[in-house]
Amino acid sequence: MVRLTINGKTTDVDVDPNTPLLWAIREQVGLTGTKYGCGIAQCGACTVHIDGKAVRSCVMPVAGAVGTQITTIEGLAGGGALTKVQKAWVDHEVPQCGYCQAGMIMAVAALLGAVPKPTDADIDASITNICRCGTFQQVREAIHAAAKA
Numbered sequence: 584m585v586r587l588t589i590n591g592k593t594t595d596v597d598v599d600p601n602t603p604l605l606w607a608i609r610e611q612v613g614l615t616g617t618k619y620g621c622g623i624a625q626c627g628a629c630t631v632h633i634d635g636k637a638v639r640s641c642v643m644p645v646a647g648a649v650g651t652q653i654t655t656i657e658g659l660a661g662g663g664a665l666t667k668v669q670k671a672w673v674d675h676e677v678p679q680c681g682y683c684q685a686g687m688i689m690a691v692a693a694l695l696g697a698v699p700k701p702t703d704a705d706i707d708a709s710i711t712n713i714c715r716c717g718t719f720q721q722v723r724e725a726i727h728a729a730a731k732a
């Protein structure tokens with residue numbers, strides 16, 4: 584049994600400690616907003632926050648997340664009101680198919696937490712998530728809009 588705190592709620596999950604955090608979040612806890620893309624830390628679809636930092640959960644063993652605060656896309660808005668990143672995503676109509684977008688938003692929220700006014704170079708260095716629909720330009724515009732909000 585592994586004890587995890589996800590979106591402020593503590594849950595015991597019955598998995599091997601080496602199970603990737605992604606599968607515990609999706610299969611055991613039932614939070615399916617976090618997506619599986621590549622399984623090898625390349626695409627970012629599985630991005631969650633651990634203590635506020637963006638982490639690719641497909642390669643993190645659940646044991647590594649014990650004692651941390653895990654946040655998924657379902658918990659990002661906290662009290663229910665959209666965050667400025669989510670608002671900018673709506674205003675700029677960023678998503679196409681949407682599959683990569685939860686991970687993208689989590690990565691961007693962590694970036695803005697660390698660097699409130701990122702430059703294009705900061706964005707290029709931090710947001711390495713892959714979007715097969717090619718929403719990169721809209722993502723960039725929405726990041727700058729969220730930074731100004």
Ligand code: FES
Nearest residue numbers: 620621622627641
């Ligand atoms: S599924 Fe984790 S980085 Fe692609």
Ligand code: FES
Nearest residue numbers: 680681714715716
């Ligand atoms: S919106 Fe379709 S993969 Fe990014």
